[in-house]
Amino acid sequence: MNGTMIRTRGLTRHFTVKKETVEAVRGLDLHVEAGELVALLGPNGAGKSTTLRMLTTLLPPTSGTAEVAGLDVTADPRGVRARIGYIGQGNGAAHSQRGRDELVSQGRAYGLSRTAARARAAELIASLDLEGVADRLVSSLSGGQRRRLDIAMGLIHAPDLLFLDEPSTGLDPQNRANLQEHIAALRAEHGTTIVLTTHYLDEADQLAERVIVIDHGQVIADDTPERLKADHAGDRITLTLGHERDARRVVAERLGVVAGGRVERAGAQVVIETDGGARLAPKLLRGLDEAGIEVAAVEVARPTLDDVFLNLTGRSLREESATTGEAA
Amino acid sequence: MSAVPSPLNAPKGRPMSTSMVMDTAVVFGRELRPVLRNPFSLVFTMVQPLFFLALFGPLLPDVPGGGSALQWFVPGIIVMSCLFAGSTTGSNLQFEMQTGSHERTLVSPLRRSALIVGRSLKEIVPIVGQAALIVAATVPFGFRPHLGGAVVGLLILGVFGVGLGAFSYTLALASKDQEWMFWAIQQTLIFPLMLLAGMLLPVDDGPGWMQVLSKLNPLTYVVDAERALFGGELASATVAQGAVAALVVAGLGLLVGTRAMRRA
Secondary structure: OOOEEEEEEEEEEEEEEOOEEEEEEEEEOOEEEOOOEEEEEOOOOOOHHHHHHHHOOOOOOOEEEEEEOOEEOOOOHHHHHHHEEEEOOOOOOOOOOEHHHHHHHHHHHOOOOHHHHHHHHHHHHHHOOOOOOOOOEHHHOOHHHHHHHHHHHHHOOOOOEEEEEOOOOOOOHHHHHHHHHHHHHHHHHHOOEEEEEEOOHHHHHHHOOEEEEEEOOEEEEEEOHHHHHHHHOOEEEEEEEOOHHHHHHHHHHOOOOOOOOEEEEEOOEEEEEEOOHHHHHHHHHHHHHHOOOOEEEEEEEOOOHHHHHHHHHOOOHHHHHHHHOOOO | OOOOOOOOOOOOOOOOOOOHHHHHHHHHHHHHHHHHHOOOHHHHOOHHHHHHHHHOHHHOOOOOOOOOHHHHHHHHHHHHHHHHHHHHOHHHHHHHHHHOHHHHHHHOOOOHHHHHHHHHHHOHHHHHHHHHHHHHHHHHHOOOOOHHHHHHHHHHHHHHHHHHHHHHHHHHHHHOOOHHHHHHHHHHHHHHHHHHOOOOOOOOOOOHHHHHHHHHOHHHHHHHHHHHHHOOOOOOHHHHHHHHHHHHHHHHHHHHHHHHHHHO
């Protein structure tokens, strides 16, 4: 399937909290082609989930328009719902139900016949490793099992467009890796268009071909992870020197540092942010050696999306996720 | 773990359209399944009515004219168990709102109206099941229901229960994730409604204001109709009034419920 999957124009959502207007999403213009795998990345409260809720018809926009799978979310919400899959932050399957029953009901909700719904449920149960637990009460399943059941629920009607809201929040590393495998497979084997929100930097980095960085309800960057890093952050060379005075000298005289690189010092440690760090490091070490400065250790790191976010906003995404805790 | 299966059974990009009746049937079936899988859950909301039956019933004087007090008391208890089951059912929805499965149904193409109608219709099953249990438990002690009347009585009770369920779901939607608010309102309303309907003691001898309030309470007409029907009085104004009251409650409940669901 070719063409546009999502197009928004000036998509805006305000909330009124204690008589004050909060602009959660401010004039978002998004364009997602069929077959793309897009991650909406941003700190908690950036507007990712609000955006997703508008695109999935859960929340009406305050202003602006959104076309999803060819239909307007305000004019034909039921049409949009029939064409999309959605895996929310919570558990799609009710705790009082059995997994297989919920899958069959879900299939019926999307218009599958009873026979087709049963067959499709069995297929998903097998492929998501739920055979042993599908006929147990959902409340008795582990977190990872429930999450796999949620994925199965979202895929029951084989949607062309799948939304996932913070899919891996609360999962252990193994289940996270599992989930990411599934998402990647879905994209590779069926060409499903996938839009997910995340505040896990590595998840966006590894999984998405396109990362849309959102902050304060606006898009502040939109590109492949590689290009974002190339454009907005350099490699990071960390030098640990024998003495603090050596470190001061390196910074003051910009020893061996190419023009344009950013240099910061903390104690006897100097961090140089620059392009082509791996090529530059040997040259740098030689220069320092000639100047008689002893280097205790050197480390060259590729930039992360966190560096991108830091350079774009002056704040670290990692710190914000750590301090604000649960996803908004 | 194997790959994600191909969408063999689901035609891609061409969603099938469903009808309101199909949507309602899906919701109804989904709601009913846990009840059928675990029928014992029916007994849970029956505990209180059964206590009233066992510990309050024996205190009633025999009806003048020789009839057993149970003849007057049991239909009220049947309505009470309907009231408890119907008014608390919203807590199931509230739990699903907290865990996220309600949100999932909101993103599905199921009609908003079907989400409330299907759920409310399901209430008929536990209500009829509980009524049958109460009748079965009281017949050995001298309760003598009129068969035809009992059938019509359960029909009216089912309609009333649909309305109660719809109101309970509306309350759950309105109180969102504040569980305490749902229970505070449910508990505040249920006992005045129950006592003013003359469910445990007749209101006829009460003060004037009480009789006025009782006349305004739709539950009063349902209780009176149930007593008439279980006693074998089929075609009477009392029965007609009860049927109308049940229909009005059901109609209003589904109306506000659907509106609340659309706004959810």
